[in-house]
Amino acid sequence: MKKALLFVFLSAIVGIAAFTSVKKEEKYAYPFQDPSLSIEARVNDLVSRLTLEEKVAQMLNSAPAIDRLGIPSYDWWNEVLHGVARTPYKVTVYPQAIGMAATFDTTSLQRMADFSALEGRAIYNKAIQEGKSGQRYVGLTYWTPNINIFRDPRWGRGQETYGEDPFLTAMLGRAFVRGLQGDDPKYLKAAACAKHYAVHSGPEPERHVFNATATNYDLWDTYLPAFEELVVNAKVAGVMCAYNAFKGQPCCGSDVLMNDILRNQWQFTGYVTSDCWAIDDFFKNHKTHPDAASASADAVMHGTDIDCGTDAYKALVQAVKNGQITERMIDVSVKRLFTIRFRLGMFDPIAMVKYAQTPPEVLESEPHKAHALKMARQSMVLLKNEKNTLPLKKNLKKIAVIGPNADNPIAVLGNYNGIPSEIVTALQGIKNKVGAGTQVVYERASTFTKDTLLVYTDVKSQLSFEGNPGVKAEYFNNVELKGQPVATRQEPEISHFWQEGETVVGSMKAYNFSARYTTDFTATTTGSITFEVEGDDGYRLLVDGKEQLNAWTRNRWGAKSYKLSTQQGKKYRLVLEYYQDGGKASVHLRAGNFAKSDFKALANRVKDADAIIFVGGISPQLEGEEMKVDEPGFNGGDRTSILLPKVQTDLMKALKATGKPVVFVMMTGSAIAIPWEAQNIPAIVNAWYAGQSAGTAIADVLFGDYNPAGRLPVTFYKGDQDLPPFGDYSMTNRTYRYFTGQPLYGFGYGLSYTTFTYDKLELPKNSQVNSPVRVSVRVTNSGKMDGEEVVQLYLTRQVNGYKTPLRALKGFERIALKRGESKVVSFDLRPQDLHVIAEDGTAKHLPGNVTVSIGGGQPDTKTKKGKQMVEGTLALKD
Structure with missing residues (x-):
């Protein structure tokens, strides 16, 4: 930190001296430079x-x-959805936007945006110093936040939004913009961009x-x-x-x-x-x-x-x-x-622009990493906790960690992400938490959608080219493998991941390039082996000159496999060709053999565990922007079904049959229908894509070092039958505001390890239309643990001749209370919070009664313990 302060001090001195010199002489070639x-x-x-x-x-x-x-040249294209994205530098990665929405905490979100803007400034400054200022993903104009309304859970990009509610989206989006753009009266720290406008x-x-x-009504x-x-x-x-x-x-x-x-x-x-x-x-x-x-x-x-x-x-x-x-x-x-x-101060001396003095030491600084962990903890939503299954004890003798997301670093990063120096998966977080005294066994057990998976084998020792171990790698500065390679080198294996703009080899950057990897595979046994290729964007695999795999289209983390029949001692020439045309770049060649999982046998292997933690759900490998995904239930980055893939339910049925407590940790960027799990699994935690510290936050919640208080920013429906046609943009029967059915878990829902009670509602009986109204309530932690509560205010109103939501969120605040502690929470309702929208889209301030409900969830949320909600009536008068 001292080095950072010294850098700022020296930069300021140099800048002031330069600026003073220029001002004194007043030598400007053009007025725009003044x-x-x-x-x-x-x-x-x-x-x-x-x-x-x-x-x-x-x-x-x-x-x-x-x-x-x-x-100078400048590329406007940059992203900072949950930390600076796609940059060639290591950065802090916060929970995906939908996870940050689950915090219901504008203060945390504003601080995240502030920290991200600082890291963006450091990257911009480094890019200038390194002569990269005109490159993509190093600029200060960020095309974030995504404030589209997540109207349908099938949309794969819904993970980038703040959920389904206009008010929550507006308040979180406002906090993000203020944090990112800063408070300097003249200069922007960074430039935010509201997208995608609109509908x-x-x-x-x-x-x-x-x-x-x-309709004009739905529009406004x-x-x-x-x-x-x-x-x-x-x-x-x-x-x-x-x-x-x-x-x-x-x-x-x-x-x-x-x-x-x-x-x-x-x-x-x-x-x-x-x-x-x-x-x-x-x-x-x-x-x-x-x-x-x-x-x-x-x-x-x-x-x-x-x-x-x-x-x-x-x-x-x-x-x-x-x-x-x-x-x-x-x-x-x-x-x-x-x-x-x-x-943005791009044409002014450094001394005049405080943000331009940001040192590189802010990248992944301790306060930023600590805040990533805080927001990951805040995002966790406890959906179910039957018979106090959670929190688990840390002194258990054996814990089984099972599932496709248990050790998946891709899932926790979400999409539109940067790359941090360290990623903690759920498996690693649990291991770190319990220590050496507890045996932690892990099995992936299935893919997201299938019970057959590739069991990898290390074949690096079986790869060679012209007598040299490994792979001959040729890199081309175009996407067609044309001309002479700009670099040729020997590599131990084919396993690469580059952020766009990151150095691939020499002066070649990870943008619009291609590569050819050639090696001879020597079989050690007679039988077969399966080669799996995974990568962005296009690739093809040739074996002994014959093409066996072709994904020479934009593939986005797609994986394909080819089964090779082998004879012991025989060599097989493998040629893997790859190209990248923007975005992240990755290419991996793995080998192994497919095996169908025996869930009963797996359950028998872990039946002596004291607890079984299944980490499943879905992943940004399946949902996201315009993706090519060949998996049942997914299409083009969207989902064709919101049900949890059947294979995961089948696996949990086998695990439950052991009689041991099963905890379901679900990672997702959207609502998943889990009707069987909601009825049969005793504890369920929705963990979203929680960023670089996801595993630590998950373990903190599972073992009681953090009392969860996240709330759902989207409705979790019971099944596909609850959804209108995907392409229908009418809000009829969509989201908690208009859905007339019974959800599995409603918007705003989330449990705690403690309980809260509400009383002493202060609400004026009458108020003039088109005037602000103050409302307050007392909240008490009536349980046995310290904890946080998300206090939510909803309005319900019916007006003859006008369409209105069933209920609408118009206030929220996340508060921390020690056990037994009380706090008065106040809300200031704005005139626009109390208006109604006419059929033509105009806002009307009309007299009438408004029901004001304040509690830990929606007005129809009923819980067994404590007085969870208070209600009153506000009469609006002309």
């Missing part, structure tokens, strides 16, 4: 000096340098072509409130428009969303980026425009300033010449973009 001028004046001066071609080039996400003016939540395979339709009651909060109140720097169309127009060219609401009603002055490749969708998929020029002109006239992922906007030069758009309209967009870069 930091004493207003940002608006500087931006106007800079843009006035650009040619049309230079302006248009700045509207691509990878904006080139303008050398004649000393403007966007799958299905993933159809996102480039589907046309979302929603469900889909827009979070965006409005971030734009109007949080002052988010950017907005990303979505791929899909809305009411017949691509979102990035929508009259309603872009011109009427975003720019006119909300008066948004920040920048808008398209989702990546969305402008191409105008003319390639939606077929609303004939070509790139017309699509690009229309998008810009609707306020879309950046074309991400393609070069469609290059056609704007011709569009101006054709009279389809004026250069003055181009100027508007370019000025917005440079305004953000100036607000």
Whole structure:
């Protein structure tokens, strides 16, 4: 820490000296370089000096340098969903967004965003020092948060959101933006971006072509409130428009969303980026425009300033010449973009921008790692705890840890993630917790969906090429294996994972490259062996010159296998070809033999355990963005069924038959239907994708060193029969606000190892319409353990002639109480919390009675112990 402070001090001195020198001499080649001028004046001066071609080039996400003016290149594309993502540097990784939503803690989320922005600043500073400032994933413009409403649990990207509720999403999103952007009156710490605007939540395979339709009521009651909060109140720097169309127009060219609401009603002055490749969708998929020029002109006239992922906007030069758009309209967009870069301090001396002085020591600093653990603990939701199965005792003689997620480091990181120096899986966390005195046995037992899995064998000693041990690796600086390799080397095996932009070999980076791996495998036995290839994005395996596996398409962690018949002593030439075209890069060749698991035999092996912990669920290997997944129950990154895969239920049935206590730890980015488990497994913990410290947090909860208090930010339905068609964007019978059935576990639900009681509700009997209202309640920890409670306030209202939610969250606060301790919690209801939405989407402030319910869950949540909720009636008067 002393080194970090010294770095900041010296940087400040150098910066001040440089700035003072420049100011004294007042030598600026152009006014835009003068930091004493207003940002608006500087931006106007800079843009006035650009040619049309230079302006248009700045509207691509990878904006080139303008050398004649000393403007460096800059790539706008960066991600910070739960820690800085996809960067080549090691970073702190927090729980996935859906897990952070389960904390119901705006303070924790704001601090996470603050810490992530600091790490992002350190990365940006390092990139400048290393000459990488124009690369992707090192910039300060982050395309986060994802504040789409998680309306359907089948959507694979729902894990990136803050759940199904507009109010929870708005409050958490606001906290994130404030933490990320900082509080400096002039400079942004980093620039947040609210996405995907709007009415966007799958299905993933159809996102480039589907046309979302929603009533004006649903639009303003469900889909827009979070965006409005971030734009109007949080002052988010950017907005990303979505791929899909809305009411017949691509979102990035929508009259309603872009011109009427975003720019006119909300008066948004920040920048808008398209989702990546969305402008191409105008003319390639939606077929609303004939070509790139017309699509690009229309998008810009609707306020879309950046074309991400393609070069469609290059056609704007011709569009101006054709009279389809004026250069003055181009100027508007370019000025917005440079305004953000100036607000980030990119053209000012270091001494003037406190954030620019951030040292590299903040990367994975102790406070950041501690907060990742805190949020992982806070995210854990105790769904069931029959007969006080939990917490477990630490002095048990034997514990069995079973399941596909027990030792899976991929699952805990979620998607849109960075890579930390250390990842703690559930297995490792449990081992660390109990110590050497307890025997911990582990078996994977099954994949997520199948009872047959590859039992790996170490074959490194059987690989050689031209007399040298290992594998000949050739790397190409293109995705087609063309020309001469830029590097050739011998490697011990084929097992790689690179973040995008990370060095692969020499000067070649992990972006748009390919590789060929060649080796001879010498069989030690006569029989067979199975080779499994896993990787992003495309690969193929040739054995003795014949192609046996072909996944030469974007595969996203896909795995394929080939069974080779062998003769002892015979050599087989293996050639594995691989390419990567963006995102993370990984390629692995493993060997072994498939075996069908015998669940009864497994249960017999672990029946002497004092406790059995099954760690299952699903994984970002199965759900996520536009994925190619060939597994039952999954399609394109989405799910076709929300039921827990049957193989896992079958395995737990066998484990329960041992008579030993079984604990189900479920990892997921979305709601999973677990009807059998809810009836038969005594203890269930929903652990989400909890980040780098997931295993530690899981063990802390299982063994009672942390009293869980997470709450579900989504409804856990009983089964697929509860869900309307996936492509239907009506909110009828969706989410806790409109679902008329009985959920398995409701939104806001979560248990504790202690109990809480509520009393002394303070609520005015009457209030004027369109006025704020203060409500308070006393909460007491009436149990035997210290713990945390998430106090939730819901409003229920019926108004003749108007549609209203069954109930709606309008306040929440996470508090810590020692046993026996009480605290008064107050909520300030805003006028907009009490309005109703008319059929045309307008907000109405109407008289009438409103039921106010405050407790540890929804008003219909009943528990056996203690007074869990208080209710009162508020009369609104004209």
